[in-house]
Each structure stands twice: as structure tokens, then as C-alpha cells.
Amino acid sequence: MPLAESWQTAEIPGPKKASLIIKPDIADAIIRRAKRPIMIVGYGAVEYEVEGIKLIECLIELANKGKIPVVVTASTAREFLNRGFSPAALMPAVDIGNRLTDPAWKGLDGKESYDLAIFVGLPYSMEWTILSGLKHFAPYLKTMTLDCVYQPNASWSFPNSTIKDWAANLRGIVENLGD
Amino acid sequence: MVELRRDSVNVKIKELNSDIAHFRDLSITIGAITKETWVEPMGPTPYPSLTTLRSWDLKLLERYKPFYLPFCDLCCMCTYGKCDLTGNKLGACGISMAAQQSRTVLLAACIGASTHTAHARDLLTHLIERYGEDHPINVGELNVDIEAPLTRLVCGIKPVNLGDFEEVLDYCEKQLTQLLSVTHTGQEGNNLDFESKVFHAGMIDHVGMEVADIAQISALGFPKSDPEASLADLGLGTVDIKKPVILVIGHNVPPATEIIDYLKTRDLMSEAEVTGICCTALDMTRYSAKAKIIGPISWQLRYVRSGVPDVIVIDEQCIRADILQEAQHIHAPLIATSGKNCCGLPDRTHDVPDEIVADFVSGKITGALILDPVKVGEVAVRTALAIAPKREKHKLLPTHDELIKLAKKCTGCVLCRRACPNDLPISYAVKAAAQGNISGLDELYDDCVGCGRCESACPQKIPVHSIIVAAAEKKTRDESYRIRTGRGAIQDIEIRKVGGPLVLGEIPGIVAFVGCANFPKGSREVAEMCMEFAKRRYIVCTSGCSAISAGMYRNEEGKTAYEIYPGSFEAGGIVNVGSCVSNAHISGAAIKIASIFARRPLRGNYEEIADYVYNRVGAVGVAWGAMSQKAASIAAGFWRLGIPVVVGPHGTKYRRMLLGRSDKEQDWYVYDARTGEKVYGGPVPEHLFFAAETKEEAMVMVAKLTMRPNDTSKGRAIKLTNYIDLHKRLIGGMPHDVHLLVRKQADIPLTMKEDIEKILKEMEWTEHEIPDPTLLSRMIRKSKEA
Numbered sequence: 001m002p003l004a005e006s007w008q009t010a011e012i013p014g015p016k017k018a019s020l021i022i023k024p025d026i027a028d029a030i031i032r033r034a035k036r037p038i039m040i041v042g043y044g045a046v047e048y049e050v051e052g053i054k055l056i057e058c059l060i061e062l063a064n065k066g067k068i069p070v071v072v073t074a075s076t077a078r079e080f081l082n083r084g085f086s087p088a089a090l091m092p093a094v095d096i097g098n099r100l101t102d103p104a105w106k107g108l109d110g111k112e113s114y115d116l117a118i119f120v121g122l123p124y125s126m127e128w129t130i131l132s133g134l135k136h137f138a139p140y141l142k143t144m145t146l147d148c149v150y151q152p153n154a155s156w157s158f159p160n161s162t163i164k165d166w167a168a169n170l171r172g173i174v175e176n177l178g179d
Numbered sequence: 180m181v182e183l184r185r186d187s188v189n190v191k192i193k194e195l196n197s198d199i200a201h202f203r204d205l206s207i208t209i210g211a212i213t214k215e216t217w218v219e220p221m222g223p224t225p226y227p228s229l230t231t232l233r234s235w236d237l238k239l240l241e242r243y244k245p246f247y248l249p250f251c252d253l254c255c256m257c258t259y260g261k262c263d264l265t266g267n268k269l270g271a272c273g274i275s276m277a278a279q280q281s282r283t284v285l286l287a288a289c290i291g292a293s294t295h296t297a298h299a300r301d302l303l304t305h306l307i308e309r310y311g312e313d314h315p316i317n318v319g320e321l322n323v324d325i326e327a328p329l330t331r332l333v334c335g336i337k338p339v340n341l342g343d344f345e346e347v348l349d350y351c352e353k354q355l356t357q358l359l360s361v362t363h364t365g366q367e368g369n370n371l372d373f374e375s376k377v378f379h380a381g382m383i384d385h386v387g388m389e390v391a392d393i394a395q396i397s398a399l400g401f402p403k404s405d406p407e408a409s410l411a412d413l414g415l416g417t418v419d420i421k422k423p424v425i426l427v428i429g430h431n432v433p434p435a436t437e438i439i440d441y442l443k444t445r446d447l448m449s450e451a452e453v454t455g456i457c458c459t460a461l462d463m464t465r466y467s468a469k470a471k472i473i474g475p476i477s478w479q480l481r482y483v484r485s486g487v488p489d490v491i492v493i494d495e496q497c498i499r500a501d502i503l504q505e506a507q508h509i510h511a512p513l514i515a516t517s518g519k520n521c522c523g524l525p526d527r528t529h530d531v532p533d534e535i536v537a538d539f540v541s542g543k544i545t546g547a548l549i550l551d552p553v554k555v556g557e558v559a560v561r562t563a564l565a566i567a568p569k570r571e572k573h574k575l576l577p578t579h580d581e582l583i584k585l586a587k588k589c590t591g592c593v594l595c596r597r598a599c600p601n602d603l604p605i606s607y608a609v610k611a612a613a614q615g616n617i618s619g620l621d622e623l624y625d626d627c628v629g630c631g632r633c634e635s636a637c638p639q640k641i642p643v644h645s646i647i648v649a650a651a652e653k654k655t656r657d658e659s660y661r662i663r664t665g666r667g668a669i670q671d672i673e674i675r676k677v678g679g680p681l682v683l684g685e686i687p688g689i690v691a692f693v694g695c696a697n698f699p700k701g702s703r704e705v706a707e708m709c710m711e712f713a714k715r716r717y718i719v720c721t722s723g724c725s726a727i728s729a730g731m732y733r734n735e736e737g738k739t740a741y742e743i744y745p746g747s748f749e750a751g752g753i754v755n756v757g758s759c760v761s762n763a764h765i766s767g768a769a770i771k772i773a774s775i776f777a778r779r780p781l782r783g784n785y786e787e788i789a790d791y792v793y794n795r796v797g798a799v800g801v802a803w804g805a806m807s808q809k810a811a812s813i814a815a816g817f818w819r820l821g822i823p824v825v826v827g828p829h830g831t832k833y834r835r836m837l838l839g840r841s842d843k844e845q846d847w848y849v850y851d852a853r854t855g856e857k858v859y860g861g862p863v864p865e866h867l868f869f870a871a872e873t874k875e876e877a878m879v880m881v882a883k884l885t886m887r888p889n890d891t892s893k894g895r896a897i898k899l900t901n902y903i904d905l906h907k908r909l910i911g912g913m914p915h916d917v918h919l920l921v922r923k924q925a926d927i928p929l930t931m932k933e934d935i936e937k938i939l940k941e942m943e944w945t946e947h948e949i950p951d952p953t954l955l956s957r958m959i960r961k962s963k964e965a
Contacts, residue, residue, distance in 0.1 A: 001593065007597055008597060008598075009597045009598055009636065013252050014253045015263050015265060016252055042872060074871075074872040074875060074876040075875045077910060078910070078911035081912065089915065090910065090912075092869070092880065093872050094831065094836050094838060094869060095838065097246065098246040098836065098838045098840075101246065122828075124602050125832065126828040126829075129249075129250065129831035129832060130248060132249045132252075133247055133248040133249070135265070136247065136252075136265065136276050137246075139267070
């Protein structure tokens, strides 16, 4: 499977494409370097399960270790609340995307703009278009995706991966953040 | 010089010497020369130009700023390009990414509006030829006085006969030419001006749609605002496949009505089945409820490949571009009937039917272009009757064993999934089928949009779509439903009954399910949403492919939405207005609420009526499977009237949303018409164009978007009850923005008092007044200075 091709074959954006996260250390360094990261979790995150572990549990661990506020979209909140994790906000994906393009927006806590937005679990084409909006209209913001497919409009994306490799990468990121 | 135009007469005199006076550069405008039967004085904006309503558009766009979602980093529209527009770069012509996105939206809206207007023109021309220009307009007998609310509002004329619509379409065509010219290189460069023109295209689109539907309702005897319009059969399972079967696809109904007439006049209706897909099917059942609807646009491939149709007749719009090849595969002759979609076929319009039928039956030709609906009626029927025994329903779908054999060719490259718009797990299902388990393929059938991209992508040439449909053969046989045929306009009396409760908020809103079938998870979601809102006593409207999808699901008692809920425009009704062009009756109903219930002047008075609708009428459009450019222009027509539209996740590909910011208090001030004060009206409706990720998110958003600043406390409490209840059930927990939506203590629903008051206390909420809201300073009854 080609690593750095759009997962949806025809959704090719143009000259500016995401850099590959080829190993967990890269994602780890990006998260550590960010002063104000935020994570946006779509409903797809609820549906993934690898070797008996739900993706959402991995994301909760990541958010806790990285002290990353989480915005949940659609009906994802319930899954987080059931696991005793309170998301920072519940907001539709286009809404949070829109706010991130506003340089004057000081974030959910009203303190400061975000400098890294981590996306995971939105429908592929919806995430694609929202990341495109951010690529073009939020130049101060870096974006990263944690999905198992390549999202060319992010600043950084995993390559197209098998679920097993992807799970291993996510575990790697979470474990590294704990160091 | 005297300039004679349909919409006005201008007399310009350069210099005139007479006994009375000496004139120089005298210009007199007299207005339209019409058969005047309407006593209402002309409003300020009859036949608006590209810029007449610009200030209204900019008011909306100030509140709902575009959130751009470029579908491409480049512009490739002229030979300077491709131009890279990333990183704030400008194109060779100087265009920015924001302007380029709005320009693309305008292009889409122009395509959509032109399509409806051209459809209206062809239909009107045909009906005038057939019935005469003096054929009276009649959309609802004595129950409808305001027969053409959009035409009256936009053009300032009251049409009486079919011929009166000629000048309306002249106007639409002129505006569309102007609008399209705006997208040329080196014209508009400002994104918001592009957006204003998108709204203009949308408004024109609704006028064009209104003309088309009123013309066909009046001349073809469709149901006339009838809440009890007949139920018709829907679904592949309703077709008697032992009979010769004719399939019509498209939107322009005359060829289909001629087929029915030919059968009826020869007493052959029971000898053949007339079936349809997409809007022609809907309109055909308005002509004869004995015709059958197979399904929405996404049913084309699966129905054709089933081999059931013996003859396929296409007209215009939403027809697969490969329909000729698909027809040839099942040995079914194809008849193209529109100059807009000739399919490369020989023109047999002027040949005698005997010859054409003989050529079809002998196999000498596989398709023909016939631009005469009457001749199409005869050729289609005679060919179907003659060819059916020979074809023996030759189908393209594999048997179970063939399916397994085909699945074994799969190498697991996953290109099928990567081509699927809904990212369906096709390769897993094919892999399982290769082992003899076809349940995965069977499951895919429900979510499949029928585009066929999976098999185009397959390097092993596996007919992926066909094996999905073959695996679901039992399901297709069971597709047997009932749909209420399109009733057309809303009666004036219905508007009078619901106007008050709607404006006061006691009926929580109008929710219109419109548009195409590019659904993220199949038709079922539309049906479920319709039933939920009807159950909650909203007025639910349906049209086009969404109207069909709404009927393709049964509840536990085995009934479809149309069998459970009444077809009247009332709380808890599900109103199928008809085909795509019938969407005009939904915007028309909102306009009629302002005109009939609130008695606002209608004639050429767009801004005031839109201001009324925006601030008072809790209407929301849902285009859950919006795919086409027509869906874009339909949405734009709703936006200009201040009616929000919710689309599914694929809707972000329309390149921009129009989103409000509930966190910016300063964005939500309105004039209080009583005092002239600018007062906080609250973030309602929060968005004008919104893409939801899931059905659940859409439903919650719809409930929120029906709120308007004018809601009474009782009405707001009802709307809040629905919003909070849906949020709790579908999303989980209390919504985070309740404090922004409660204006006064009296707004709080009694059953939720404790939970809401707790939030209000936490958010340090304070009461604010309910204004008499308007965005227009001229609507202030008592100015501040006075």
C-alpha cells in the first residue's frame, strides 16, 4: 500500500502535502514542542478496536499524559464520559475547525491561541476538507492526524498503515510521552 | 430613444423642443407592461439585479462568515495556471484562495440554477405548445390565492396564465448569464461579493423551480396542494417482472407522461409496468399513481443491472453518463429525449415510429435520440412490448457461484475501498465472499451510494458493485413501500392555521428534507430523521430523492413514514411536495407565512420578507445526501431567505460553510423594531450552512437551528425541550450552550428547570429582553431620534 498517497485515491490536494510520521518519536517530539495543543476526536474513534483495546482508551491516555484538552464531536462524548474522562468541549467538527482559523480566538479557556491541533476519527473526506481549511486559513497552526490513513492536508500524518502497525505507533507515542 | 423591455419601459430623450418646454436628457421609466390584475403596490426591488440585494446579503455574511474548505490547492481555470494558491499566494490573475473558493461555489450555484431554469424553459415551451399560452395557472384550486410566492416576491408580477411565465424566465436567464460572467478571470475579486452573487443565483434558482413546477401542476393535472394526494408504489419489489417494463430516469416529465398516455389510450396500463428513478419518477406518479418509483438516483446501476427494465428512457439531469453502456449490457434499448443529454445517439426525431421500433427490435440500433415526447411515448411502449419476450430480463448480476468465483480474483489491493466515497470495507467483504460468506457484501448494500467507483478502480476487473447487489438479492426483492405522491404547493388556509404557532414558536419548526442521495449511511437515516421530527410535532417537508428515501423504511408495524403521518402542512405532518423543482413550494411556504399570516407586503419586496423569515420563521433545510450543483443552488436560495441548511459530512466538499460564532456576543445584535435600539437577540439561528458528521449531530443541530430571536417564551421553551432532549439522547448530557439560548426565566422548560437553572447559575446568566427583531433599520417603527 503506498504510504504517502491520499487514502481516498482521488483526493489529491496539490503541492503542499503532509510530512509523514514514520515512527512514534516524531509525533512525540511534535507534541512535546507544542505550547498549546488541542485534540479533536471524531465519532470514528469510538469504532476502532485493536487487539481488544479501544482506540478511545489510547486517546484518553494520550490526552492525560500530554495534558491535551480534548474536543469531542458528534456523539463521541458519551464514550469518554463512560470512561471517567471529561472532554474540554463538545463541539461539531466544522465549528471547532472554524474557530481555529480565527487568529483572535483564545481557545476554549480564553487564554491563548492553540499552536497544534491533533485530529483523529472524523470521516476521511470531512477531516480532509477541514484540514485543508486549516492549512490555508490558519497559517499559525500546525496540524497532525492520528488516523491510520494518510491525510495530505495535515502538517503531519501517519502513512496508510495496517491497523496493527497503527496501534503499535499509537502505543509508542503514549509510552514515550510518559517518559 | 424608447427602450422596451419586459420588466420595464425606459423613454430617454436627448433633446426636445416643443411649444410647452425644452427638454434635455430626459429619462422616464414606466415599469412593466403587464396585464395588471394585482392591486398591491410595487415594492422596492422588482426584478433585482446582481447588486440590488447586496446589502442584505452582506448583513447575513457579516454574521455567518465563510469557513473555507478548499478541495484543491490550485486554480486551473485559465492558461496562466495551474496557480498554486497555498500560503496566501495569489494566482496569476491576482485571485486569493478565499475568492477562488467563493468563485467555485458561484460556479456550482450557476450550474444548478441554470439547470432548473433551463428545465423550466423546456417544460414551459412544451406545455405552451401543447396547451396554449392562455392555459390558466392553477396550483391549488380555491385553496391557493398566492399561486407563485417567489415570482410575486422577486419579479413583482402576478402570473395568471402559462404565458405570463415567459418574462419571468427571461429575467432568470438574463441574471444567470450575468452571474456566470462574474466567474470569468478578471471579474470579481472579493470573496464576499462572490458570496452575495451565490445568494443571487440561489434566489433565481427558486424562481426557476417555481415556474417549472407550477407549469406542470397546472397543465398536467398533478395534485393541486392536496394533503391527501394518492399513495404510490415504491421499490424494486413492487414491479411485476413478468410484464414488459419501461424505466424512465431524470427530471423532465413529458416523455414519461406521454408513455402513460399511450398506454392509457390503448388500454394497455395493465400490460406493462412504467417505473422510474429520481425526480421524473416522482413527477410521473403525480401524473398517474399507477406508475412506480424504484428509488433515488443511487438505484440506477442496481436496477439496470437487475435486467428488469426492457426499455430505458432518459430525459435530463442526474442520469449516469455511462447509461448507454449499461443499457447495452442488458440488451435494453435506450431512448434519449433531451437536447441536453444526447448520449452520442443518432437523431431519429423525424423518423416514423414503425421504423424506429423495428430497428430496436431487430437490434439494428441500441439507442436513439427522439426529441418529440409524443413519439417517445409510442416508441417506448411498442418497443417494450415487442422486445420483452426476446430479452427474457437479461441481467448483469452474477449468480451465487459466479459471485464466489469473481471474489476469488481479489488480490486485496484495497483500491475498491480507497475509491469508495463512504470508505466502506469492501475488500474485507470480498475476501469473505471468496471463502463463501456473502453476508459482508449483503451488509454493504444498505450503505452503498451506487456510484460504481469501486469496480472502475478494480485492477482485476471484478464487477464489485454487481456482486454487492447480487449478494443482497433478497433485500432488493423485499423493497416494497408506499410513498405519498408530491402534492405541490402549500394551501393558503394551511398557512393561516400554522402561521401563528410557527412564528410564536409553538410549532417548533419546519424541517425540510431535500436533495440527493449521497448519504453517508444509506437511505434509512433520512427516514428515521423524518419520523423523529414528525413525532415531535415539527412540520416535515420532503422533496426529490430525499422524499423517496424517506419512504424506504418501515417501522415495527411495517408502515412507512407516509403511511403513518398525514400529508398536510401541520404539526406532525410529512409533506412530500414533489420533485427537485417542487422545493420552491417550501421556500414559498416560508414567504407565504410572512405575506398571509403577517400581512407583510409581498410584491417586489424581497429584503423585508427575508428579514421576516430569518427572524421569525423557524425553518431548516436538511440535504443529508447533497451531491449536485443543483443542491448547491437550492441551498443558496434558502440562505438568502435566512433559512439555514444542514448537510451531511460530504457537504464539506461544497468548499465552504457559513457559520455563526455563538461565542461572539457582538455578532448577535438586532434592531428592536419597536424602539430602534440595537439589542442582543442571541445566537439564533446559529449557522446558515452547516455540515454534520453524523445523523445524531444533524438532528440536534436541526432542533437548535429552528430557534429564532422572535420566539415567545412558550415557543422557546418548546424548542429548548426538543433541543435538550435530543442532545441528551443522541449526543449525551446537557448541551453546553443552554445559557446562550435562554433569554428569560419564562423560556425555561418546566420539566428541565432544575438542570437548566444549575447551568445558568454556573454561567452567571442574566435575563435579556425579547426584541421585535429586524436587521433592517428601515423597519424600525419609531426611530431613536423621534
